[in-house]
Amino acid sequence: MRPASIEEAQQAVAQLAGARKRLFIVGGGTQLGLGAPAQFDERLETAGLNRIVEYAPSDQVVTVEAGVTLAALQKELAGNGQRLSLDPPLPERATLGGIIAANSFGPLRTRFGSVRDLIIGVSIVRADGARAKGGGKVVKTVAGFDLPKLMCGSLGTLGLIVTATFRVHPIPVAHATLIAHGVRTADVFPLVRTIRTAQLEPAAMLAMRRARGSWDVAVRFEGFEAGVTQQREKLRALASVEPAEWPQEAPSGALRLKVAALPTELEKVEAALPFAQSLSWLPTLGIGFAGAAAPNAADTAGAVDAARRSIQVVVEAAPFPLDPWGAPTAALRLHRAVKERFDPDNLLAPGRFVGGI
Amino acid sequence: MDPEIIARFSAAVGEKNCIREPEQLRTYESDGLASFRATPGIVVLPASTEEVSACVKIAREAGMPIVARGAGTGLSGGALPVAGCLLMGMARMKRVLQVDLDNAFMRVQPGVINLDVSKLIGPQGWYYAPDPSSQSVCTIGGNVAENSGGAHCLKYGFTVNHVLGVRIVLGDGAVIDLGGPVPDQPGYDLTGVVVGSEGMLGIVTEVVLRVLRKPEATRTFFATFPSTTEAGKAVSAIISSGIVPAAIEMMDRLAIVAAKAATGVDWPDVGAALLMDVDGPLAECEHTSASAIELARKCGSLEIRVPRDAAERELMWKGRKSAFAAVGRIARNYIVQDGVIPRSAIARVLEEIAQLTARAGLRVANVFHAGDGNLHPLVLFDARVPGEEKLAEELAGQILRTCLRYGGSITGEHGVGADKAQYMPEMFSENDLETMGRLRCAFDPEARFNPGKMFPTPRLCGDKEQSRT
Numbered sequence: 001m002r003p004a005s006i007e008e009a010q011q012a013v014a015q016l017a018g019a020r021k022r023l024f025i026v027g028g029g030t031q032l033g034l035g036a037p038a039q040f041d042e043r044l045e046t047a048g049l050n051r052i053v054e055y056a057p058s059d060q061v062v063t064v065e066a067g068v069t070l071a072a073l074q075k076e077l078a079g080n081g082q083r084l085s086l087d088p089p090l091p092e093r094a095t096l097g098g099i100i101a102a103n104s105f106g107p108l109r110t111r112f113g114s115v116r117d118l119i120i121g122v123s124i125v126r127a128d129g130a131r132a133k134g135g136g137k138v139v140k141t142v143a144g145f146d147l148p149k150l151m152c153g154s155l156g157t158l159g160l161i162v163t164a165t166f167r168v169h170p171i172p173v174a175h176a177t178l179i180a181h182g183v184r185t186a187d188v189f190p191l192v193r194t195i196r197t198a199q200l201e202p203a204a205m206l207a208m209r210r211a212r213g214s215w216d217v218a219v220r221f222e223g224f225e226a227g228v229t230q231q232r233e234k235l236r237a238l239a240s241v242e243p244a245e246w247p248q249e250a251p252s253g254a255l256r257l258k259v260a261a262l263p264t265e266l267e268k269v270e271a272a273l274p275f276a277q278s279l280s281w282l283p284t285l286g287i288g289f290a291g292a293a294a295p296n297a298a299d300t301a302g303a304v305d306a307a308r309r310s311i312q313v314v315v316e317a318a319p320f321p322l323d324p325w326g327a328p329t330a331a332l333r334l335h336r337a338v339k340e341r342f343d344p345d346n347l348l349a350p351g352r353f354v355g356g357i
Numbered sequence: 358m359d360p361e362i363i364a365r366f367s368a369a370v371g372e373k374n375c376i377r378e379p380e381q382l383r384t385y386e387s388d389g390l391a392s393f394r395a396t397p398g399i400v401v402l403p404a405s406t407e408e409v410s411a412c413v414k415i416a417r418e419a420g421m422p423i424v425a426r427g428a429g430t431g432l433s434g435g436a437l438p439v440a441g442c443l444l445m446g447m448a449r450m451k452r453v454l455q456v457d458l459d460n461a462f463m464r465v466q467p468g469v470i471n472l473d474v475s476k477l478i479g480p481q482g483w484y485y486a487p488d489p490s491s492q493s494v495c496t497i498g499g500n501v502a503e504n505s506g507g508a509h510c511l512k513y514g515f516t517v518n519h520v521l522g523v524r525i526v527l528g529d530g531a532v533i534d535l536g537g538p539v540p541d542q543p544g545y546d547l548t549g550v551v552v553g554s555e556g557m558l559g560i561v562t563e564v565v566l567r568v569l570r571k572p573e574a575t576r577t578f579f580a581t582f583p584s585t586t587e588a589g590k591a592v593s594a595i596i597s598s599g600i601v602p603a604a605i606e607m608m609d610r611l612a613i614v615a616a617k618a619a620t621g622v623d624w625p626d627v628g629a630a631l632l633m634d635v636d637g638p639l640a641e642c643e644h645t646s647a648s649a650i651e652l653a654r655k656c657g658s659l660e661i662r663v664p665r666d667a668a669e670r671e672l673m674w675k676g677r678k679s680a681f682a683a684v685g686r687i688a689r690n691y692i693v694q695d696g697v698i699p700r701s702a703i704a705r706v707l708e709e710i711a712q713l714t715a716r717a718g719l720r721v722a723n724v725f726h727a728g729d730g731n732l733h734p735l736v737l738f739d740a741r742v743p744g745e746e747k748l749a750e751e752l753a754g755q756i757l758r759t760c761l762r763y764g765g766s767i768t769g770e771h772g773v774g775a776d777k778a779q780y781m782p783e784m785f786s787e788n789d790l791e792t793m794g795r796l797r798c799a800f801d802p803e804a805r806f807n808p809g810k811m812f813p814t815p816r817l818c819g820d821k822e823q824s825r826t
Contacts (some may be wrong), residue, residue, distance in 0.1 A: 133786075
């Protein structure tokens, strides 16, 4: 089903809840591989919830319906010289509701954080069909429990996100990208250290593996002309870098993994993923994406399990069922308790989330 | 209280860390919001997660509510005891457990003082960004409970943007780690839920903080204006130009008078003043501060002052940060509010506040975070004058309602606590509050932690089977 308005969506969820039908929510469909396969009776697409509800450029705040794509929102914001400082893959398809639910991000996370750091309000339709909201429409509010953060990364298991409010930023006047080529794995983090010591403030930093043990590291500066120029020249004096366009990086292979460790542990990450064909890494944050061919289920599961002994691995897509999350921590009891309170009948994407939630 | 229960607390934390004397209990009767008072049954000062857990279990068996307290500087009554409760003072848990600057995090106990974090790593050129005005005394644990902000959260965000993980003791004494220095742990963002939960989900006993490399340069200026209207226009012009100031603070005439009386800053008597910081790489900073000064002039600034050195800059900020206390110099009593409005509405809302104030026959000093529209109206009154306190409370309430009418919030950084629980239904629907209550029930089904705060009416979690019917 594809409701054309929030009211229709709410009615649909309420009716499904009354009939105890299980529901799977889809935004742009860019992250459907994330999580375990869910059991469901109905699929609800948010594409019809495509209105920009309220945009106050002078307050740098925008409220959108969940089905608005990132590209559509950016176009609207650009008309006022602003942007949402979030750059996940596939902006033409990815919706804001989906980006929240899947916690999608790109290299701008280096400076601006992830969706949790930019969302300021949310309204949802609960599993039982009731509407509820949290946060607010101003950039700063601490009233009530933080429902917007709870929704980030919740994968449609706690409620249907219907609108969200974000803080937006001015589009920088100037930007520049520099790339260091052929950086050895052990030298990627020292480049971060060099940048920090020089008090440079990149908006984005991305390491891309070109061959085993060899990386290209892209650094993007944003701001006003004077600051960008100064930072670019300073980095050129400190490291072997060349001007470039910001790279468009996509993982290769049928198996896609999101991996994480401490920023200083890149060598450990590379060693844990001997099967990876592609590997990219946000070196200030300690998070990256790997792509690999996956010849058969048993070997792949074994390789992923082995990697999990030293680093954090989430399977984002695989050609066959794999444990997407790895062994749960002691916090599982709280994740379960939250799910039981928000969706006591277990109707929203049952089985998709951590620990079989 | 049952002597056997007292003996058990005493065994858990040591006799000298159990406070029972009525004289000493009085210290804990209120936090920074002194108009609310209640006496705890007992105060314990645990030194470790294990001791916190042991005390939680004892309190549970004794059926006692539990209230945690950091430095007690909160302004919403978040650390206000429940009469007869177990009050857990976190002041002894003040160890820094780990410093890892390469990986940009620190692990600290909740009793560590906010400013001490930055002091510790300052020599290496690092700092912790959230800077509530009380930062020289308030604790990280209290900051986590209230999701504290500060002048510089305009650019850098609040406590929640700088906490990577917490260790929390739940109502049954279980110890759970949420998040940590490695990003995006699978599961719900429960760290984000715990930060700002006003001590109602459990007791946080360790915090993983994100710390930042200091910016290369900071440029500060102080600009005076004939009135808050021109100052408000300057704020809008600066932000619309694409500059993201580190901080941009506004003070009105009364607040300036108070700051002068308290700190000796030589500010002129004017209708309004802005204090602004930009920081970042040197050339960026020079450019943005020059542009901002130009815009302030265009918007009618009377005078621009640029501090000559770090000492002068510090004095300017001292004038701003001590504003609440300073108001004590010009009024016997005052109420601090914390409402938020869209930035573009500042001039209109200040005008409405002025009208409401005149109608009430009182005085209001305004000193606030103009960049994010977080007002701090200080409603001045004299409690010795019969009826004046009530008038002041009514005026404070009218101001909050004005903020809500403009699409804002009842609190930007102080928290709801005991103080603003009554206004929650004006900002949120019954469904909204019931949904938030579900989070509380998931963490703390017995409502043991800090009951009576945030929500206007106590909520029962009930049996899960019942909620299915």
